Amino acid sequence: MDKIGRVGFWWCVSGVAASFLHLLNLSSFLVTFTSLALLSCTVCFLLASLTVETVGKTVLITGCDSGFGYALALHLDALGMGVVACCLDAEGDGGQQLREKGSSRLHVLQLDITSGSQLTQALDKVKEILGPHGVLWGLVNNAAITTYGAVEWVTMDTYRKVCDVNLFGSINVTKIFLPLIRKAKGRVVTMGSARGRIASPLGSVYEVTKFALEAFNDCLRMEMKPFGVKVAMIEPGNFTAGTKIFTEAIVQRYGEQMWEAMDDEVKETYGKHFYDNNLLKQTKISKSGNPDVSQVLVVLTEALTHVYPQARYNPMDFKLYFIMFVATHFPEWIADFVFDQLVVKQTW
CATH class of the missing domain: 3.40.50.720 (NAD(P)-binding Rossmann-like Domain)
Structure with a gap:
């Protein structure tokens, strides 16, 4: 879920940037979004591949x-x-x-x-x-x-x-x-x-x-x-x-x-x-x-x-990741509702 979350975040950033440039008539949304999304994914996975020497x-x-x-x-x-x-x-x-x-x-x-x-x-x-x-x-x-x-x-x-x-x-x-x-x-x-x-x-x-x-x-x-x-x-x-x-x-x-x-x-x-x-x-x-x-x-x-x-x-798993995301970013009444539906009613 970590890598998916990171890629999703940068795709959102790419979408916002592409929309802004498109509104200014500076570039095509599709071309800009695709380019930025691919670039961000490449950078994410490149950085994730770099490791330290573990010997010693x-x-x-x-x-x-x-x-x-x-x-x-x-x-x-x-x-x-x-x-x-x-x-x-x-x-x-x-x-x-x-x-x-x-x-x-x-x-x-x-x-x-x-x-x-x-x-x-x-x-x-x-x-x-x-x-x-x-x-x-x-x-x-x-x-x-x-x-x-x-x-x-x-x-x-x-x-x-x-x-x-x-x-x-x-x-x-x-x-x-x-x-x-x-x-x-x-x-x-x-x-x-x-x-x-x-x-x-x-x-x-x-x-x-x-x-x-x-x-x-x-x-x-x-x-x-x-x-x-x-x-x-x-x-x-x-x-x-x-x-x-x-x-x-x-x-x-x-x-x-x-x-x-x-x-x-x-x-x-x-x-x-x-x-x-x-x-x-x-x-x-x-x-x-x-x-x-x-x-x-x-x-x-x-x-x-x-x-x-x-x-x-x-x-x-994705279910728990979704519950955690809602609990972290949404108002309490929404988070409580999601928790009740996905956890309490199924477990309790």
């Missing part, structure tokens, strides 16, 4: 126990890049499999991104891995957790826990490793979400963190321009089935805990039937989405290796 460059990735982080670590290793794969449990299944499948360029590191002491230890270890001549070219903020619930259902402790990982954890990791990235004039890539652009019922606890990361990334991108550091945001669609971030077990366990923590007035207002019905829908969502994460790996690689990376990448 190392990328640090958080959240490599499973999902996008795990797959990206192996993918970049196969491309010949150095990889520091940070896992919440370095001795768990994900960490062990990375050691078995990866080459000597892939290093598995223990890192809870909410732990200041582990971050300090990770920085020292990365410097040791890099040695005197290595460079930390890329940082991929991927570690995240998620849950669900209406605003009145979710405890403040849950909001804080999710924010500590998804938002403050990512910010802290960035601040810790940014001096090394800045020195290399490298890349900071953050895993956002379509849900950082689209709000949804029962989604506030996760979505507030992704909306906030959008702002953080935009600020960082502008601040890093003078230093030659490129900053990108990845906004995947629904790949729930391809990751372990939101499983049926998580839905059931958290659903029971959330109901128990709710006060009697809220329970009575919503009712157990309504609550259980939404829990079943969340279970359905936990099994939905694209199980193949290769589309996400492609854009992550582009963000890390293209000479001119985009500020945002949108690996998602």
